[in-house]
Amino acid sequence: MKKITISILCLLFAFLFVGCGAYFNQPLIQTKARIGENTSTVSSVKNILPKAKKVVGVYKFKDQTGQYKPVENGSTFSTAVTQGGTTILLKSLEESNWFTTIERENISNLLNERQIIRNTRQEYSNNNQPVKLYPLLFADVIIEGGVVSYDSNIITGGSGLRYFGVGASNQYRQDRITVYLRAVSTNNGKILKNVYASKTILSQGISANLYRFVSLRRLLEAETGVTKNEPAQLAVKEAIDKAVELLITEGIIDGLWQPAGGEAVVDLVKKNYEEEKKEADATKLFNRKQELRRGRNSINATAGASRINGDYSNAAFSFGFDFKFKYLLKDPRFALSLGVGKFELENTGIFYESFINSNANFEYNILPYDRFTPFLYAGIGSVSKKNLSDTYFKFQYGFGLEYLLTNNWGLTVNAEHNILSTDSLDNLVRGQRKDQIWNIRAGINFYF
Known part of the structure; x- marks a missing residue:
């Protein structure tokens, strides 16, 4: 019986170690600040450059869900979605290399600072020449939208096994975040393009434990495990990155902005987009691909x-x-x-x-x-x-x-x-x- 128990325990711990890479990277020491992580989205227009960059402004891109962070017991006033959506969107627009971004979220701070510069130069100027500042850029397009939904626990589950006090279990939970993005022309107020993208957020937990009487009045207890939660901020960043990519792609197809390379590049972008859209149409919720796999x-x-x-x-x-x-x-x-x-x-x-x-x-x-x-x-x-x-x-x-x-x-x-x-x-x-x-x-x- 002891040999059987030891064998089962070894198998359970092997399952734990193999199934969870985070187990070997436990945060036992402090770490220094580092450059922010990159998202896993691979942009289909990353290597395509525009003929001329569009000047865009973002006044506000915020959490519109009102969703609070889900907890098992009690309540919390911490929001489930990061509140820095405008900053993340500006970073995504900059990284795309298709847009020139200008300050609009805190435009009052910029105008106040320019007024301070004028007053200071006039006061300490040795002549009566007028003070000149470079004119502010105006936006060709305003980018608006927000995080419109945060769906908690769209799928949960787990499994476990216990035999004579030896056991292991795993649990998982998946949330889903959705962002909308629209481009508005400053020339006539027309909405040029409206797109949306979604991203799932995965949380996993895995554990193994032993609870046995090894002899009279001698109890052996052992437990180990690890839990891994996908950062919500990175999920928001990845969803926004995808929305910006869709905005560029659909804009190229509709002729809103022109890529360097002419019609050949437009045809390539259109082909890649149609393939991706076909795959997206065939993929339902929970990442289930609706593909007719079986022959007639x-x-x-x-x-x-x-x-x-x-x-x-x-x-x-x-x-x-x-x-x-x-x-x-x-x-x-x-x-x-x-x-x-x-x-x-x-x-x-x-x-x-x-x-x-x-x-x-x-x-x-x-x-x-x-x-x-x-x-x-x-x-x-x-x-x-x-x-x-x-x-x-x-x-x-x-x-x-x-x-x-x-x-x-x-x-x-x-x-x-x-x-x-x-x-x-x-x-x-x-x-x-x-x-x-x-x-x-x-x-x-x-x-x-």
Whole structure:
């Protein structure tokens, strides 16, 4: 027993160490200030330069959600979203190399300082020449918008295992932040472009513990773990970076601003944008990509165990296999299938015989666009003795799971219940209930 416990503990700690890189970088000492982290967004227009930069001003880009930081117990007055949205947006506009940014958030401070300069120069000037300052730049475009939503706990979950006081668990939570950005022309007030982008924020926690009596009145306790939270400020920065990229991209496509390189660059930007938009349209909430992965036709081969539920006792599991052809309908949630197979039925020491099976089913795929999908099916068929001397009608239904290794190959497992039209399959008629068969199968699908 001690060896088993030690082995389980080693596996749990190995899972902990391998699954969490932050465990090896625990903050045990103070660190110095550093240059701010870069976001993970890769801009599709980073290497494309404009013919001429647009002068833009940002008066206000703030948190419009009113969302407070979520806590498990009690309440908090700390906001969930960083309040420095204008500063982050100005940084993103500057890093894009497409815009010249000017001060507008605290324009009163700038005007006051310019007035101080004029007064000081006039007072201490040796002549009566008028004091001149460079004129202020005016904005061609005003950038407005804000953080419009912060959705907490859009998905939560976890898992755990405990055996004889040895256990491990992990938990996760995902939030979602959404920003809107619009460009307004200062010439006529027209809204030139309106875009939005979203970013998820992930929090993870993983732990392992041991609680055992190693001897009389001697208790051993050990616990370790780590929690990692994605910084909300970086999530806001990444969402704003993406919104600025979309603003530039859609502006190029609509002719609002011109890139250096002419029509060839415009065509390239348009092509990349259409591919990204197509992928975004196919990706639903929780980052689930709605892609038709499975071919219209498939061949399925499965093998497993069959068990009779008849009039004899001591029913045993025996070998069986099936071959099936399946055709997906226009709506990939639904399919029709035809199959044949062979199985053996046995009651230990009493009955044993081989049968040939055929079936036609109507199937329903619960998640047809995902790699992993549960499915349900029901249909009719027949069961014949090996020499085809007797054939019986049956009704069957079942439940299964499928996981796609590639778009052509998938692994399946299913359980099926067959209800026959006869009570004499096992050569014994007793009672009013018809004979029944349970099938458990695992196999592989090939789509084409």
